[in-house]
Amino acid sequence: MIKDLEAAIGYRFRNISLLQNALAHSSYANERWHDSLKSNERLEFLGDSILGMVVAEYLYHHFPECPEGELTRMRADAVCEKALAKVAARIQLGQHLLLGHGEEQGGGRNRDSILADAVESVIAACFLDGGMEVASDFILNFVLSEKPAKKLHNVDYKTALQELVQQKKNQVLQYELVAESGPDHNKQFDVEVTLNGKVVGKGSGSSKKRAEQDAAKAAIEALFPGQL
Numbered sequence: 001m002i003k004d005l006e007a008a009i010g011y012r013f014r015n016i017s018l019l020q021n022a023l024a025h026s027s028y029a030n031e032r033w034h035d036s037l038k039s040n041e042r043l044e045f046l047g048d049s050i051l052g053m054v055v056a057e058y059l060y061h062h063f064p065e066c067p068e069g070e071l072t073r074m075r076a077d078a079v080c081e082k083a084l085a086k087v088a089a090r091i092q093l094g095q096h097l098l099l100g101h102g103e104e105q106g107g108g109r110n111r112d113s114i115l116a117d118a119v120e121s122v123i124a125a126c127f128l129d130g131g132m133e134v135a136s137d138f139i140l141n142f143v144l145s146e147k148p149a150k151k152l153h154n155v156d157y158k159t160a161l162q163e164l165v166q167q168k169k170n171q172v173l174q175y176e177l178v179a180e181s182g183p184d185h186n187k188q189f190d191v192e193v194t195l196n197g198k199v200v201g202k203g204s205g206s207s208k209k210r211a212e213q214d215a216a217k218a219a220i221e222a223l224f225p226g227q228l
Helices: 002-009 016-022 026-032 041-062 068-079 081-090 101-105 112-130 132-143 157-165 208-223
Strands: 173-181 188-195 198-205
Touching (some): 081 112, 157 173, 198 208
Antiparallel strands (some): 173 188, 188 198
16 A cells, blocks of 8 residues: 555655656556657656755765765666665555556566666655755665765766776766667667767666666776776
């Protein structure tokens, strides 16, 4: 029941429909209402920004000795897909998700990408229902409950690649979406990264952002072996 999720979060919603919306995957919205705008994707968009800001502020104040590049990597580590999927597991978010039949049969309740997106949606729901204090409390209690380590487990490959190529002057990195396939609830994006006009890495993922990270990782492995 949704009250169990409220208990796990430690917050009771005044407008429970916000939390219900945060649980509605696009596959469910498309099947049930034939309207993807009723899914949690808009909440995910908002939650992603709130999460990034709160984590950035936390790191800024708690790691005054760290330069910008290291803070950027630490933030990426804290908000990456695997980290958010662990948050989802902690509050048993997967069992509350509203999924379409195909996604249900395909194991969507245990898919890291779906769980991570749902966590961001719940953050946005908390913000809209109770304000920034409630959203921040959720992030501090669940995302930042373990102090981020300086040792990186999940590198921000785009930032790492940018720093490596900038060791030489006048280097231009660009990311281009070259293909997009699959149904709305299970999209696949293909991205190429070019250095001074030459393709140096290709990647794919369930979002453009993840595909760009994958492409950047491939570029680092090709151009700077041993750096990862």
